[in-house]
Amino acid sequence: MEKTLNQTSESAQKTNEILSVENSKNDETVIKTYSFDEALIEATKYFKGDELAANVWINKYALKDSEGNIYESNPDQMHRRLAKEIARVELKYDNSYTEEEIYDVIKDFKYIVPQGGPMTGIGNDYQIGSLSNCFVIGNDGNSDSYGGVMKVDEEQVQLMKRRGGVGHDLSHIRPKGSPVKNSALTSTGVVPFMERYSNSTREVAQDGRRGALMLSVSVKHPDAEHFIDAKMDGTKVTGANVSVKIDHDFMRAVKSNSEYKQQYPINSDNPKYTSSVNAKTLWDKIIHNAWKSAEPGILFWDTIIDESIPDCYADLGFRTVSTNPCGEIPLCPYDSCRLLAVNLYSYVENPFTEGATFNYEKFNKHVGMAQRIMDDIVDLEMEKVNRIIEKIESDPESLEIKQTELNLWQKIKTKAIQGRRTGVGITAEGDMLAALGYKYGTPEATSFSTDIHKNLALAAYRSSVDMARDRGAFPIYDAIREEKNPMINRIKDADPALYNDMVKYGRRNIALLTIAPTGTTSLMTQTSSGIEPVFMVSYKRRKKVNPNDKNSRVDFVDEVGDSWEEYHVFHHKFNTWLEVNGYDTTEVAAMNEEDLAKVIAKSPYHGATANDVDWVEKVRLQGAVQKWIDHSISVTVNVPNECPEELVSEIYLTGWEEGCKGITVYRDGSRSGVLISNEEKKEDEIINKFLETNAPKRPDKLEAEIIQFNNESEKWIAVVGLLDGRPYEVFTGAAKESFSILSQVQNGWVIKSKSEDGKTRYDFQYEDSHGYKTTIEGLSRTFNEEYWNYAKLISGVLRHGMPLNFVVDMVDDLHLNDETLNTWKKGVVRALKKFIPDGTKPAENVCPSCKEPSLVYEEGCLNCKSCGHSKCG
Known part of the structure; x- marks a missing residue:
């Protein structure tokens, strides 16, 4: 049980004295x-x-x-920060870990890795935020009033501003065309509210990123088909992931090609509205859309509910209603979860050798520690939530304005206290298997992985039961409520002594385990991500050749005459395999494709990357591991571009049959904004794909550069407005009258404002060598209508993020009859080409952040393998 104040006062006093001495010695370090x-x-x-x-x-x-x-x-300072704070919480309890013991398992990202919110927020007193990675919100009952809709919208925004990912379900909204008691007379249905919540997500910045949102709806809802189609034109609901909640009855109707009943309310014994659809026809639409755009994802909802331990307490407020944005944590309204990953690769001894073994003893010990650290993080989260509540209460705004936010965090606090939910997971599954000589996606590898996750589950549950004995069980624990739960009964069969102790002492946490995306985490552990196989063994990079370097190799010369050398960058643990097997990694990196392929073929990664594995076997792996995960698993099944829709259907059906809780299929090249394959695409397809995003909001003041060009015999200038260093808009005009001075200026600012008549105007401002600022009014006034319309077209595609090489190609291909317009076109092309990095054309899978051709789609997100940029949704 938790120590009393008297019991802990002596040790706490000693710790405070130590911290005080450390702080006094290191004042410079603290404030540096x-x-x-x-x-x-x-x-x-x-x-x-x-x-x-x-x-x-x-x-x-x-x-x-x-x-x-x-x-x-450096991260060592971060790990010290985390260890110090977790150890402070440990002091509240018996048998506490020391700061050094905690530091030893989290340092170097080797064994236990807090993810996301905990890594950023623990010990951060500079910002008031939550440690939770995931939240689900929603109204009690089936409220779909505008008041209820607006409340959820506000709650979503309030959570996202604290960096949380949010999910909520729309099945409570009445279907399109049903009567309502207001001036609208009939309901607009689910889709307009999808757009509302999506737009709210896009409006909330999170340290330079937008928030993440999951929207779900039951397949039983009469608007399910509209929900499924909502994102297909690429212009709507761009700020959310969408998933369909599918029940067993629907899947059985799909297999039998029979009718399926839809109704509203979906769980009512006496529904107001009913309809009938052919299940196979609706299924084929889901499959087609997923094949074409990777959405909607599928949540096998009956499996989720049947397996859910928290749903044993549904009548006490723990009824699961939706998932977080990547689907690995099904949650009830106002519950949240924090995430932590155990690095599986680090338990392989003698990796990539015939003597490779897995250290179960160390693994089980560390899993027990990971579960306890996660429980400590729940306490740290309570401190953070209390700070948030205190800040809201002290804000000068009236209670009327801040009441929703205040109620939100008080509900979140209550749920966390009642359930103490944790999210212990793993990373580096693919590397662990390769290091042990298993080929990912084979029955042997699946069998070994299942055993690892079974051990993890038993060790974590043992830790939670031990904590219940020492610290107390979660307040609403009731063994009788859980006695028929499938997960609990698997634990009972595997370890009867553990089950008996759980009945006797309870359990500290209502649910414990997950497998979350570990995109950026795996970059720091330098391993494969989550439960996924290695995405690619080798990535091609380019570097510019110095003409004076006699030892350099020229692989190609670009259109402007620059020479480039290509080389390979390898997955970290493939490098380890190379070294263990006596290869010179520098020599291998310089190999041509054919020779490199021969080396890769000798490695355990051959035929085991994301696009190579047996896709159905991968789903079987997910289903087998899911039996030992009480939450869910975030996983993406990657298939090649030529994959037929029938295979996507087979993958989804196998997922249901194998007991998966959710599944996403990504067909190479199908996701808007990322084109992974190297095949040439038609220009209009490329343009459409890159226009499937909303333009970032223009600040009132943009940095700008000036480029001069000739429009026939006349001197013209292009003013290129830049957002984050990238062209956002372009203005051109003849360099005469007041514009003549711009011929002597290199850069400045484009300022957007409203004129007295309410129309938008753009002015140019620059600073001279003496620091005086001059403003030139009316950038567009020398445009004739035709120039202005073309400039608006070009600015439009720039704002929507189309890669610059495609913008240049588009402008270059404009069919302009007038010779003056053609020379103007060439000037604009020249101006834009200046901003293409190094004069090269970025590849189709270009990252919007670093401009490298390194975007991949995994675990429900677009991840850049060059800079770590990540976008979920």
Whole structure:
């Protein structure tokens, strides 16, 4: 049980004295800040030259304040911060871990890795935020009034501003065309509210990123087909992932090609509205859309509910209604979860050799520690939530304005206290298997993985039961409520003594386990991600050749005459395999494709990458492991572009039959904004794909550069407005009259404002050598109508993020009859080409952040393998 104040006072006093001495000795360290470059140098040393991992760590996890000041220069400082805070919580309880014991298992990202919110927020007193990665919200009952809709919208925004990912279900909204008691007379249905919630997501910034949202609806809902089609034109609901909740009756109707009853309310014994659909026809639409765009995802809802331990307490407020954005945590309204990953690769001894073994003893010990650390993080989260509540209460706004936010966090606090939910997971499954000589996607590998996850589950549950004995069970624990739960009964069969102790002492946590996406986490562990196979063994990079370097190799010359050398960057653990097997990694990196393929073919990664594995066997792996995960698994089945729709259907059907709780299939090249394959695409397809995003909001003031060009014999200039260093809009005009001075200016700012008549106007401002600012009014006034319309077209595609090489191609291909317009076109092309990095054309899977051709789709997100950029939704 938790110690009393008297019991802990002596040890706490000693700890405070130590901390006080440390702080007095290290006052400079406490307040020291680092420039980005300073931190990058130190972090790159820490990651042994891996600048990508260093960048990701600094941008996402290093301790910062709201002004962007950086207080840590390498992850070791972060791990000390985390260990100190977790040890402070441990002191509240018997048999507490020391700071050194905690530090030893989290340092170097080797064994236990807190993910996301915990890594960023623990010990961060500079920002008021939550440690939770995942939230689900919703109204009690079936409220679909506008008041209820607006409340959910506000709650979603309030959570996202604290960096949380949010999910909520729309099945309570009445179907399109049904009567309502207001001036509208009939309901608009589910889709308009999808758009509302999506737009809210896009409006909330999270340290330079937008929030993540999951919207779900039951297949039983009469608007299910509209929900399924809502994202297909690529212009709507761009701020959310969408998933359909599918029940057993629907799947059986699909297999028998029979009718399926839809109704509203979906769980009513006496529904107001009913309809009948052919299940196979609706299923084929789901499959087609998933094949074409990777959405909707599927949640096998009856499996989720039947297996859910928290749903044993549904009448006490723990009825699961939706999932977080990546689907790995099904939750009840106002519950939340924090995430942590155990690095499986680190338990392989003598990796990539015939003597490779898995250290079960160390693994089981560390899993027990991971579960206890996660429970400590629940306590740390309560401190964070209390700070949020205190801030809301002290805000000068009236209670009327802040009441919804205040109620929201009080509900979240109550749920966390009642359930103490945790999210212990794993990463590096693919590397673990390869290091042991297993080929991912084979029955032998699946069998071994299942045993690992069974051990993990038993060790975590043993830890939670031991904590219940020492610290107390979660307040609403009731063994009788859980006695028929399938997960509990698997534990009972596998370890009767553990089950008997659980009945006797209870359990500290209502649910414990998950497998979450570990995209950025795996960049820092330098391993494969989550339960996924290695995405690719080798990535091609390019570097510009110095003409004076006699030892360089020229692989191709680009259109402007620059020479480039291509080389290979390898997955970290493939490098380890190379070294263990006596290869010179530098020599292998310089090999041509044919020779490199021969080397890869000798490795355990051959035929076992994301696009190579037996896709149905991968789903069987997910289903087998799911039996030992009480929450869910975030996983993406990657299939090639030529994959037929029938295979996608087979994958989904296998997922249901094998007991998966959810599944997503990504067909190479199908996701808007990322084109993975190297095949040439038609220009209009490319343009459409890159227009399937909303333009980022224009600030009132944009940096700008000026480029001069000739329009026939006349001198013209192009003013290119830049957002984050990338062209966002373009203005052109003749360099005469008041514009003549711009011929002597290189850069400045484009300022957007409203004129007296209410129309939008754009002015140019620059600063001379003496620091005086001059404003030139009316950038567009020398345009004739035709120039202005073409400029608006070009600016439009720039704002929507089309890669610059495609913008240049589009402008170059404009069919302009007038010779003057053609020379103007060439000037604009020249102006835009200046901003294409190094004069090269980025590949089709270009990252919007670093512009490298390194975007991949995995675990429900677009992840960049070059800079760590991640976008879920």
